[in-house]
Amino acid sequence: MNAQQSQAQTQVSQARIRVFDTTLRDGEQSPGCSMTPPQKLVMARALAELGADVIETGFPASSQSDREAMALIAREIREPVLAVLSRCLQADIDTSLRALEAAARPRLHVFLSTSPLHREHKLRMSRQQVLDRVVESIRYAKGHIDDIEFSTEDGTRTEEDFLHEVVAAAIEAGATTINIPDTVGFTTPEEIRGIFQRLIAQVPGADKVIFSAHCHNDLGLAVANTLAAIEGGARQVECTVNGIGERAGNCALEEIVMALKVRNAFFEADTGIDTRRLVPTSQLLQRLIGMPVQRNKAVVGSNAFAHESGIHQHGMLRHRGTYEIMRPQDVGWPDTQMVLGRHSGRAAVEQRLRALGYYLEEAELDLVFADFKALCEQQRVVTDADLQALMQDTGDGEGYRLASMTVSDAGQRASATVELSDPDGRRVAETAEGDGPVDALFAALSAATGVQLSLESYQVHSVGLGTDARGEASLSVRHGEDEYEGTGTSRDIIEASALAWLDVANRLLRQRRAAGNSEQLATA
Numbered sequence: 001m002n003a004q005q006s007q008a009q010t011q012v013s014q015a016r017i018r019v020f021d022t023t024l025r026d027g028e029q030s031p032g033c034s035m036t037p038p039q040k041l042v043m044a045r046a047l048a049e050l051g052a053d054v055i056e057t058g059f060p061a062s063s064q065s066d067r068e069a070m071a072l073i074a075r076e077i078r079e080p081v082l083a084v085l086s087r088c089l090q091a092d093i094d095t096s097l098r099a100l101e102a103a104a105r106p107r108l109h110v111f112l113s114t115s116p117l118h119r120e121h122k123l124r125m126s127r128q129q130v131l132d133r134v135v136e137s138i139r140y141a142k143g144h145i146d147d148i149e150f151s152t153e154d155g156t157r158t159e160e161d162f163l164h165e166v167v168a169a170a171i172e173a174g175a176t177t178i179n180i181p182d183t184v185g186f187t188t189p190e191e192i193r194g195i196f197q198r199l200i201a202q203v204p205g206a207d208k209v210i211f212s213a214h215c216h217n218d219l220g221l222a223v224a225n226t227l228a229a230i231e232g233g234a235r236q237v238e239c240t241v242n243g244i245g246e247r248a249g250n251c252a253l254e255e256i257v258m259a260l261k262v263r264n265a266f267f268e269a270d271t272g273i274d275t276r277r278l279v280p281t282s283q284l285l286q287r288l289i290g291m292p293v294q295r296n297k298a299v300v301g302s303n304a305f306a307h308e309s310g311i312h313q314h315g316m317l318r319h320r321g322t323y324e325i326m327r328p329q330d331v332g333w334p335d336t337q338m339v340l341g342r343h344s345g346r347a348a349v350e351q352r353l354r355a356l357g358y359y360l361e362e363a364e365l366d367l368v369f370a371d372f373k374a375l376c377e378q379q380r381v382v383t384d385a386d387l388q389a390l391m392q393d394t395g396d397g398e399g400y401r402l403a404s405m406t407v408s409d410a411g412q413r414a415s416a417t418v419e420l421s422d423p424d425g426r427r428v429a430e431t432a433e434g435d436g437p438v439d440a441l442f443a444a445l446s447a448a449t450g451v452q453l454s455l456e457s458y459q460v461h462s463v464g465l466g467t468d469a470r471g472e473a474s475l476s477v478r479h480g481e482d483e484y485e486g487t488g489t490s491r492d493i494i495e496a497s498a499l500a501w502l503d504v505a506n507r508l509l510r511q512r513r514a515a516g517n518s519e520q521l522a523t524a
Contacts, residue, residue: 015269018236021052027240037069060099061092074102083107088137115154142174149177156187171205185218189228196232212236222251279332306337342376399506416440453477
């Protein structure tokens with residue numbers, strides 16, 4: 001067999017996994033993640049560009065907003081299947097069918113609980129009543145729409161004989177996709193793999209439908225369980241961007257997609273997702289709902305391809321594969337980040353200096369590295385501008401320093417007065433108002449330094465325990481086209497916020513001075 005024949009055989013054996021994105025429905029149900037109809041349209045465009053096979057837009061019977069969102073999306077998004085969720089109630093189904101009228105490729109997604117716990121306490125229905133309701137609802141819907149997905153809510157906690165009975169009845173009634181949700185994130189990979197294997201092998205008509213997995217992350221197993229379901233024969237995965245969703249969230253789209261991509265030889269399955277769109281889509285959702293992902297989030301977190309440890313950086317400089325199993329460009333990041341901080345070693349500092357055009361002898365490197373380590377005690381991250389300032393021996397790396405501040409929030413508008421010591425030792429004082437104390441504080445700091453920053457995100461948390469505890473403020477800001485992050489620590493959280501803001505401002509000012517010095521050297 002030649003190489004071309006081998007490649008063709010591999011492609012034939014690959015399972016094509018459909019991606020059912022429910023960011024706009026299950027994801028939006030997560031507290032704090034609600035979206036307006038126009039926001040849903042913006043997100044739906046991104047999901048279509050990403051390559052989602054199915055986009056679940058909402059639950060029309062639950063709100064007017066979801067009906068409006070579906071109408072907006074259906075008018076514009078024509079290629080992916082558009083689905084809406086409905087209970088197994090005729091009134092809900094009618095509402096959902098009306099919402100789907102404008103869709104080019106509509107799907108009705110009906111569900112009913114099947115587990116004994118849900119039957120007894122939520123539905124107050126017997127097995128037979130559940131079975132009858134499922135058949136009645138699907139048959140009714142089938143008279144109006146061809147593409148019907150049926151979900152056995154809490155399916156992984158349902159008695160297996162009854163699960164088989166319900167699935168068989170749903171298929172006979174006309175369902176085209178069967179979804180077995182792990183509604184409360186309770187199952188394990190071995191269990192869910194077996195559930196799918198036995199359903200597909202034993203239920204009459206199983207070969208005529210697509211089986212789907214919808215896993216929640218209550219025990220942190222959503223992605224692992226979804227992968228196991230694929231091994232069991234599932235050919236559709238239900239997931240959300242950034243893993244948002246009820247409680248601990250859903251299977252994260254970016255993680256399941258890249259697991260199949262990176263371990264393709266193992267799973268022998270892939271999706272139609274354009275993985276280069278993963279990071280931009282993730283960042284769009286973060287902006288729309290105001291919920292940032294943690295820095296160490298797989299694939300899309302800002303630390304996913306960042307290396308600070310000296311050992312890791314040394315390995316990366318020798319060969320990328322030592323500490324990276326995928327290329328950052330393949331998921332939408334521009335490149336690997338070699339972050340310089342207190343864990344970084346000489347090799348990483350020297351490599352970065354060489355990239356900036358500085359080639360040092362060992363003795364010179366020793367001196368610069370000592371200054372670098374000293375600077376790391378003052379700030380967490382050392383930028384290119386910081387290194388240039390060290391090389392040019394400016395000696396003024398401290399920048400603006402906070403001398404005093406007063407913040408008042410007594411009236412309708414908060415006010416703040418700050419007094420700073422500028423890089424030359426002069427005192428600068430400014431007062432500003434804002435919508436809150438932090439807004440007023442940042443406005444005053446901007447007026448005092450002349451640095452304009454647009455706040456993207458802001459967080460405060462405790463560092464340490466008991467009487468030694470301090471507040472640490474972390475913020476992300478935009479200056480022009482670039483985004484910067486700053487941190488500050490103090491026993492007073494407002495002061496910590498000011499220090500975080502100045503952390504960024506001083507970095508920008510050092511960058512300006514370094515650029516100015518470089519221009520002077522070039523023209524000398």
